[in-house]
Amino acid sequence: MALNISYFAWVRERMGTAEEVVDLPADITDLTALLAWLAARDARGALAFAEPHRIRAAIDGVMAGAGAPLGEAREIALFPPVTGG
Structure with missing residues (x-):
């Protein structure tokens, strides 16, 4: 399955x-x-995902937890936790 993955921060x-x-x-x-x-x-992947519990994700624009099924996803966004300031 072809999947678009976007990386942030x-x-x-x-x-x-x-x-x-x-x-x-x-x-x-x-x-x-x-x-x-x-x-x-x-x-690069080993460094970026050395602590997978720190990664947040959205599957097709919807926030998803660690074990979330990919199903027929077309896009995954991966990013660190967002903090306020």
């Missing part, structure tokens, strides 16, 4: 890109598996 900096389109392996069916797969691909 320090996740974008660590990944070295704002977005990419990936073809997911069939066994990547939820957000937890996606983050593990991204971390295992290369050194």
Whole structure:
């Protein structure tokens, strides 16, 4: 399945890109598996997703928790927690 992934803030900096389109392996069916797969691909992913519990995500514009199923998602946004100031 082709999936557009957008990266924000320090996740974008660590990944070295704002977005990419990936073809997911069939066994990547939820957000937890996606983050593990991204971390295992290369050194940038390993750095960006070393602490997956710190990553927030939106699947097709809807906030999603760690084990959320990807289903037929077309876009995933990955970002650090937002803080006020």
